Amino acid sequence: MAHLAPIVRSHHERYDGHGYPDGLQGDEIPLASRIISVAAAFVDLITASAQFEAMLPNDACRELAVRAGTEFDPDVVTATLHLLHFRQRIRSA
Numbered sequence: 001m002a003h004l005a006p007i008v009r010s011h012h013e014r015y016d017g018h019g020y021p022d023g024l025q026g027d028e029i030p031l032a033s034r035i036i037s038v039a040a041a042f043v044d045l046i047t048a049s050a051q052f053e054a055m056l057p058n059d060a061c062r063e064l065a066v067r068a069g070t071e072f073d074p075d076v077v078t079a080t081l082h083l084l085h086f087r088q089r090i091r092s093a
Contacts (some may be wrong), residue, residue, distance in 0.1 A: 034073040
């Protein structure tokens with residue numbers, strides 16, 4: 001499981017380098033960490049908490065798009081939005 005430690009450690013890094021714990025940016029952040037970051041943010045946005053109401057999935061997608069390039073890897077956001085859109089089309093069919 002030691003190979004997973006860098007992924008877990010880096011999932012709070014930001015694409016623009018303003019994250020923690022190491023201030024990594026862009027491709028310095030392991031791809032799996034960048035994916036987890038986007039997925040966790042989406043779940044947080046659509047889940048109600050004591051501080052925030054849950055967003056509708058479409059609103060959460062827009063929020064991810066706004067944060068692409070700063071907080072999140074834009075390629076990971078684009079791929080995530082495509083997957084979510086595809087899932088929505090399947091559910092409506």
